[in-house]
Structures are given as C-alpha cells and as structure tokens.
Amino acid sequence: MALTKLSIIAYSNSSYRKGARVGKFQVLINPESYKRDVEIDYNKTWAVGSPGGDLRFKKMNAEKISFNLIFDGTGLVSTAPQSLKEGDNIKPVIQQIKEFKAIVAKFNGKIHRPNFLLLTWGNAFNFRGVLTNMSINYKLFKPDGTPIRATVDVTFSSSVSPALALAEAKKTSPDLTHIKQVRAGDRLPAMSNEVYDDPAYFVQVAQANNLNHLRGVAPGKKLVFPPLCNK
16 A cells, blocks of 8 residues: 655635645655644633632634654655655755745735645545644754755644534534435434434434334445434
8 A cells, every 4th residue: 555645735715625725745754643732711600719610611722733744855765755856856855845835834925824724644634724833943964054854843723714614513413414324233223313412313214214114224225314403
C-alpha cells in the first residue's frame, strides 16, 4: 500500500467547496504525533459562601490541532511527494517552507485574509480551519549557512461557515431523514435508539420500510428512518 501523506488544501472561503480551492501542499514527512484541544466556557453561578454550584454553559471555543513538521533537504528522504521535487531531487528546504507558507500563512488579497484550510490524512483525519501559530526552527546547515533541515511547529484552529456548522450539527438530528445500512447483528430497536435516542420508535421505522417482521432484517439492506414531528 502506498504511503498516504498529510495534505493541506487551501480554500478562499469557509464553505470549503471545490470551486473555492486555491492550492495544496503535501508534507515531506508525516507528523509523528498530533494534539487536539477542545475548550468549553462556562459561567459560574456559585452563591457567596456556598460549597459549590452549577456551571452554566457559555460557548464552545474553536477546536485546536497542533503538530510538528520536518522539512528536509539532506537527500535522505526517499518518499517525497512529486510536488516537492525538482526532477529527481528534493527541493531545497527554503523553497519547501516558502511553498508551505504560501498555502497556510500568506495573505490572500482576493479575500483580504489568509486562506481557509482543509487538513486530510487518509480516512481517519479531517480538520477544517486556519493557521493561528507557526514557529520555524532551522537545525542543519551547509558550510555556507544554507539550511538543509528545519522543524516547524504549527497550530490550526477550526473555522467553518455558519451554514456548514449548522448543517453538521443537524446530521444526527431526529427531525431529518436518515438512511442506515443494516449490519450483521443489528436490531431495529437499537438502530432506532441510535437515530432518535429512543428505541420505542422502531414501530414507526418498520412501518416506513414496509417490514412485516422485526427480526432477521438482512445485512446490507438500507432502511429509511423518517423525521418524527413529535420527537
């Protein structure tokens, strides 16, 4: 299986539609690790002299993701993406970082701000946001002072359009129609509970799919879970 590289795709708006794509950067070496931070703000409502109290929800802050990238020009890396090559050779570190900054940190005059970014790595990693911090550390040099290796610490904060955020928040809402594929061992009450947070709606689901029985629904069959107005 070919090695999948972390990709950073730049967009001119926070809806991340294909037509708004303005560029892409693939890393030379995948991160060794990454960290995701989630912060939630609450208002304290403790009365004076009380031993404790209720924390009332205020807002969800932007999720942050941070990791370290390696830019290398020593020639020791044999799995460079084609975009980082000049012929058979890897581009100089200075050029690699210049192209990286052009995607993640350059001011885009058309939108009067830096680009919106989609970070993808295989099927398990997907993050949309903007660069909020970058620190470059040059580590190895040629005799003339030209850097041949650098590490870059980056932090991205989530950023999506209000319409996209609302659509994603409603993905699991019981007031929308859902289509689920039956897996081996699935039972209608349990599937109903996943969608509606209540197993009792399996009867309505059975009616919507013209099921005459509640057991033994064949794996692979797709069932419609309709919106429930009284949910």
